[in-house]
Amino acid sequence: MAKRDVDIVVISDVHLGTYGCHAKELLRYLKSIRPKQVILNGDIIDVWQFSKSYWPEAHMKVVRRILKFVTEGIPVYYLTGNHDEMLRKFADFNLGKFQLLNKMVLEVDHKKAWIFHGDVFDVTMQHSKWLAKLGAIGYDTLIILNSMVNWFLTAFGKQKMSFSQKIKGKVKEAVKFINHFEQTAADLAVDKQYDYVICGHIHHADIREIRATDNSGSVLYLNSGDWVESLTALEYVNGGWTIFKYNPADFNTEPDEEDKADSEELQSSMDVKVLLEKFKIETH
Structure with a gap:
């Protein structure tokens, strides 16, 4: 498929290194665009749940694709989140076009x-980090269970469902947290006289005037x-912001020459795993 020109792309909460991450889908998306600026807005690599025993090839390919943007001279900004908070000390x-x-x-x-x-607006993160980490493990487990259920639903021709999104939509406290998060971000942005405030963290894509x-x-x-x-991202094209929503039907799943090139030298992924393990040890 032809690549789309995108002025700015904002991606967050990828959670590379976890079972719930849709790295293959993200890789297809990254290959489909020609961005002028890339903003990775936190929780790209999930060091909280990182394990050397789980770092699939597709996850490494996402890292390589991001590095490819840098080598092509495209500015890439990596903003830290709570799941990759150990990077905040750096x-x-x-490094060139990478910041x-x-x-x-x-x-x-x-x-x-x-x-x-x-995550600065998340009270749990500020006062009970252990509880937040426990919740992250429970969330990842729910995603794995959800994936198994969706496999059976697809096999029987039924529509997929999201346990987590249903919970967020029906539990009053979850809805209240999202609303409070958005309002707090807006209040601070207005006070600082910014035109836009762009966040991640709550896994809820949105664009609206507040x-x-x-x-x-x-x-x-x-x-x-x-x-x-x-499976969403923000795109800024021709003076306007939109939410990109991944649709499998829009992407050619056949392997291309770039896929073959990405498969080469993947032994370097071990270096990344060792580095992440060191980061994880330093935080304890």
Whole structure:
């Protein structure tokens, strides 16, 4: 398929290194676009749940594709999240077109976009990190169970379902948390006089104008969603923001020459696994 030109792409909550990550789908998406800027807005690699015994080839290919953008001269900004928080000690690291940051302000057609992962608004993260990590393990287990159920549903010609999204949609506290998260982000952005506020973290893609609680103004709130359940990203093209939603029917699954090239030298993935294991040990 022909590659699409995208001015800015924002991706978050990929959770490479977990069973729930849809790395193959993300790889197809990354191969389908020709971005001018790439923003990885946190939780790209899940170091919380990282295990050397689970680092599939597809996960390494995603890393290689991102590095390919850098070598092609495309600016790549990696903003840290809670699942890759150990990288925060290396914030402001620059290597060519690659930058590691905790947050950033980006000028987009003379408008200011305030971009950060969003875990700073999560009370659980601030006061009970062990509970947040336990929840992450439970979430990953739910995703695995969900995948098994969806396999059977597909086999019988039934529509797939998402346990987590149903829970989030029906549990009053989950809905309240998402609403509070979005309003808090908007209030701070209005106070700082930004035009856009872009987050991840809550695995809920959205684009909408939100008015500040004190009615002092409004801001365009954007969330890139995730690549565990919703398989979404934010795209800025021709002066407008849209949510990209992955649809398998839109992608050619046949292997191409780039797939063959990506399969070469994958022994280097061991170096990445060793590096991540060191990061994980340092955080304990």
